Amino acid sequence: MNTKKERIQQLKEEKNAVILAHYYAPPEVQEVADYIGDSFCLSKLAVQLTNPVLVFCGVSFMGESAKLLNPEKTVLMPDATADCPMAHMVDKAVIDAAREQYEDLAVVCYINSTAQIKSWSDVCVTSANAVKIVRNLPNKNILFIPDRNLGHFVAEQVPEKHFFYNEGYCPRHEFMSADEVRELKEAHPQAQVLVHPECNGQILDLADYIGSTSGIINYAGEHTECSEFIIGTVSGVVYKLSEKRPDARFYFPKTRPSCPDMEQITLDQVIHVLTTGENEVAMPPEALAQQAEQALSNMLKLAK
Numbered sequence: 001m002n003t004k005k006e007r008i009q010q011l012k013e014e015k016n017a018v019i020l021a022h023y024y025a026p027p028e029v030q031e032v033a034d035y036i037g038d039s040f041c042l043s044k045l046a047v048q049l050t051n052p053v054l055v056f057c058g059v060s061f062m063g064e065s066a067k068l069l070n071p072e073k074t075v076l077m078p079d080a081t082a083d084c085p086m087a088h089m090v091d092k093a094v095i096d097a098a099r100e101q102y103e104d105l106a107v108v109c110y111i112n113s114t115a116q117i118k119s120w121s122d123v124c125v126t127s128a129n130a131v132k133i134v135r136n137l138p139n140k141n142i143l144f145i146p147d148r149n150l151g152h153f154v155a156e157q158v159p160e161k162h163f164f165y166n167e168g169y170c171p172r173h174e175f176m177s178a179d180e181v182r183e184l185k186e187a188h189p190q191a192q193v194l195v196h197p198e199c200n201g202q203i204l205d206l207a208d209y210i211g212s213t214s215g216i217i218n219y220a221g222e223h224t225e226c227s228e229f230i231i232g233t234v235s236g237v238v239y240k241l242s243e244k245r246p247d248a249r250f251y252f253p254k255t256r257p258s259c260p261d262m263e264q265i266t267l268d269q270v271i272h273v274l275t276t277g278e279n280e281v282a283m284p285p286e287a288l289a290q291q292a293e294q295a296l297s298n299m300l301k302l303a304k
């Protein structure tokens with residue numbers, strides 16, 4: 001009897017498929033993935049890889065972005081219901097009103113968004129490249145959607161621009177509590193605080209480092225002088241953190257942040273989609289897909 005891991009290996013070879021997983025996916029899923037990464041790394045990989053089938057162990061905006069950038073590839077989602085609530089938190093009226101008011105407005109869209117929202121935007125960004133991209137845009141006026149926390153973080157790094165925000169947020173990061181981080185700091189005074197920019201401002205104020213999931217993982221990997229870290233992002237990152245720094249300790253706020261949509265992905269679902277080809281990401285309607293793809297391609301160009 002094959003183990004699930006062996007079965008997945010066999011199916012991958014049969015279908016010439018590759019498995020991509022976000023750092024928030026469950027450990028056993030990260031273990032079978034060919035590539036694990038943050039949203040930026042995964043979207044670049046989706047373009048570079050030549051395999052005709054991509055199995056995307058993440059939420060729907062990730063699979064959708066991979067499909068938009070690779071219309072000819074088959075993108076399979078092990079769990080078709082895994083979605084990101086923030087990806088829907090934009091009202092088109094906010095964009096229309098801002099465009100009307102400012103001629104030189106750039107609508108900058110966090111990749112955590114639906115294809116439709118991307119299609120209303122000028123350029124996509126991820127938490128790993130947002131500062132660089134916004135800084136290099138010729139536009140002075142920036143509407144940042146959907147995440148207000150990431151928008152405020154970028155605005156602080158790029159004070160020469162004029163920002164407008166949209167009231168979207170990630171429920172997992174927004175409701176992490178600064179008091180819990182303070183308690184951890186008191187209990188572990190030597191620990192450095194590494195947080196994701198989707199966290200609320202009170203948490204960002206307590207941070208030694210603010211960055212994407214890969215930024216957090218790399219920071220802990222490089223700062224070997226420190227062996228205790230307080231982590232302000234979804235606890236799925238601990239799989240990679242522990243691999244990079246087996247000697248270190250990682251503390252999460254008491255209300256351990258989890259992304260239920262990512263965490264519900266299972267090996268059985270990976271086997272199922274590889275076997276049946278079900279849950280294939282559909283290409284959105286042509287005009288919408290073209291505009292959304294343009295915003296994603298602009299990101300890949302400007303991030304170089």
Ligand code: 13P
Nearest residue numbers: 038039126127212213214
């Ligand atoms: P990254 O850009 O770090 O991958 O973060 C994605 C995400 O969904 C964070 O909640």
Ligand code: SF4
Nearest residue numbers: 084085086170172259
């Ligand atoms: Fe969306 Fe938040 Fe989950 Fe990231 S952690 S995918 S932003 S719900």
